[in-house]
Amino acid sequence: MDNTPSTPGKFKMEKGSYFHRPRWQTSLAKLTFWSFVFLGLMFIFFFRTPSIPSPSSLPTDHSRRSLRTYNNFGAAWEKRVRSSARIRSPNGVSVLVTGAAGFVGTHVSAALKRRGDGVLGLDNFNDYYDPSLKRARQALLERTGVFIVEGDINDVDLLKKLFEIVAFTHVMHLAAQAGVRYAMENPGSYVHSNIAGFVNLLEVCKSMNPQPAIVWASSSSVYGLNTKVPFSERDRTDQPASLYAATKKAGEEIAHTYNHIYGLSLTGLRFFTVYGPWGRPDMAYFFFTRDILKGKSIPIFEAANHGTVARDFTYIDDIVRGCLGALDTAEKSTGSGGKKTGPAQLRVFNLGNTSPVPVSELVSILERLLKVKAERNIMKLPRNGDVQFTHANISYAQSEFGYKPKTDLQNGLKKFVQWYINYYSDGKKADQ
Numbered sequence: 001m002d003n004t005p006s007t008p009g010k011f012k013m014e015k016g017s018y019f020h021r022p023r024w025q026t027s028l029a030k031l032t033f034w035s036f037v038f039l040g041l042m043f044i045f046f047f048r049t050p051s052i053p054s055p056s057s058l059p060t061d062h063s064r065r066s067l068r069t070y071n072n073f074g075a076a077w078e079k080r081v082r083s084s085a086r087i088r089s090p091n092g093v094s095v096l097v098t099g100a101a102g103f104v105g106t107h108v109s110a111a112l113k114r115r116g117d118g119v120l121g122l123d124n125f126n127d128y129y130d131p132s133l134k135r136a137r138q139a140l141l142e143r144t145g146v147f148i149v150e151g152d153i154n155d156v157d158l159l160k161k162l163f164e165i166v167a168f169t170h171v172m173h174l175a176a177q178a179g180v181r182y183a184m185e186n187p188g189s190y191v192h193s194n195i196a197g198f199v200n201l202l203e204v205c206k207s208m209n210p211q212p213a214i215v216w217a218s219s220s221s222v223y224g225l226n227t228k229v230p231f232s233e234r235d236r237t238d239q240p241a242s243l244y245a246a247t248k249k250a251g252e253e254i255a256h257t258y259n260h261i262y263g264l265s266l267t268g269l270r271f272f273t274v275y276g277p278w279g280r281p282d283m284a285y286f287f288f289t290r291d292i293l294k295g296k297s298i299p300i301f302e303a304a305n306h307g308t309v310a311r312d313f314t315y316i317d318d319i320v321r322g323c324l325g326a327l328d329t330a331e332k333s334t335g336s337g338g339k340k341t342g343p344a345q346l347r348v349f350n351l352g353n354t355s356p357v358p359v360s361e362l363v364s365i366l367e368r369l370l371k372v373k374a375e376r377n378i379m380k381l382p383r384n385g386d387v388q389f390t391h392a393n394i395s396y397a398q399s400e401f402g403y404k405p406k407t408d409l410q411n412g413l414k415k416f417v418q419w420y421i422n423y424y425s426d427g428k429k430a431d432q
């Protein structure tokens with residue numbers, strides 16, 4: 001719903017009755033009409049303008065979304081924010097989780113809350129994929145005591161307000177425009193969330209006292225067209241194959257800058273094709289499941305000369321352990337009053353599974369679990385951002401915080417399929 005104030009047209013009188021009124025009544029009606037117009041304009045000027053990003057710089061849907069954040073402030077709302085972020089264990093930390101209604105965000109928020117940390121979520125609930133799934137994740141988190149503030153990471157006032165209420169020790173920044181192929185359809189949304197949004201968040205964090213430590217989601221896609229496997233953090237990352245990858249790579253460079261100038265402690269996590277219960281419907285394993293069950297054919301990509309396309313699919317619980325490990329080993333930021341006082345930590349880790357599986361094998365596993373034969377439509381890997389394979393070297397994360405993935409694709413997909421059947425059993429539609 002749009003909160004835009006009514007246009008003058010909405011105050012138009014019924015024609016018939018208007019023309020038969022005495023003159024003084026007509027003037028009164030005119031006066032009332034113009035007073036409404038005036039008040040409406042004042043309202044827009046004083047209360048709306050600061051939160052609306054320039055329409056030329058943003059897609060309209062984002063502008064509309066950011067209006068909602070102004071429903072936020074208020075005593076009851078602040079109380080919910082405080083209560084959600086309250087630390088409940090002796091060595092706990094207080095974490096602002098951006099993208100908390102997203103797939104990884106929901107799981108990470110729940111895990112932090114379970115161990116007694118203070119957790120506050122932030123999410124703009126955009127409609128890149130079915131927002132009802134995000135609402136269902138929100139309901140799940142609410143039952144564990146995590147409140148998700150509805151707002152955009154581009155909203156400076158909102159971010160500042162949250163930091164005013166809670167002195168977050170950490171930010172787990174998972175809000176992003178995800179998806180490799182969608183970048184060709186809506187490039188602006190990647191710039192808006194992954195670049196402008198990230199910079200905005202860092203700007204707010206750098207001026208806090210104390211500054212929080214930041215852990216954030218980069219992507220395996222930064223390895224782009226590299227052919228040397230497994231991918232190591234020391235490898236080049238200067239040939240991205242999609243705008244999505246380019247914005248994540250830009251994020252890594254931006255992180256370097258904020259670490260260098262302001263002393264922010266920053267840890268980037270390169271996730272490798274994360275899957276599992278409560279996952280993202282735009283990802284292949286998810287919509288393959290939906291379409292196999294519907295009897296619809298599924299496009300399976302293959303590289304030139306029938307080359308195998310493979311991914312280092314990583315199960316969500318392993319990713320959550322990696323996120324918590326990174327958070328727990330993150331050192332404090334060193335800046336104060338917006339100025340760096342000493343060198344701060346800057347890290348990037350691969351969080352993968354270390355065993356790539358061909359997409360055709362992913363489909364075979366789904367066929368066995370669903371007990372339905374897939375209608376396979378083998379097609380050439382489109383040139384829209386997909387890379388042929390990914391494979392993580394995880395030794396750095398292993399040495400720094402004992403990261404060790406435990407779930408193979410067969411077992412992980414089994415858990416996903418169980419969740420999927422259960423979640424969509426009550427007539428809900430698995431549309432994107």
Ligand SMILES: O=C(O)[C@H]1O[C@H](OP(=O)(O)OP(=O)(O)OC[C@H]2O[C@@H](n3ccc(=O)[nH]c3=O)[C@H](O)[C@@H]2O)[C@H](O)[C@@H](O)[C@@H]1O
Pocket residue numbers: 178179180218219220221270271272273274282283284285299300301309310311359386387388390
């Ligand atoms: O690792 C990552 O960092 C990235 O992982 C995924 O990207 P991707 O690996 O492309 O995941 P899917 O879109 O689920 O594709 C998985 C595999 O299925 C293949 N695929 C996809 C779609 C399709 O119709 N057919 C098909 O064969 C892809 O080529 C790919 O090999 C996520 O979508 C990204 O947001 C994330 O950043």
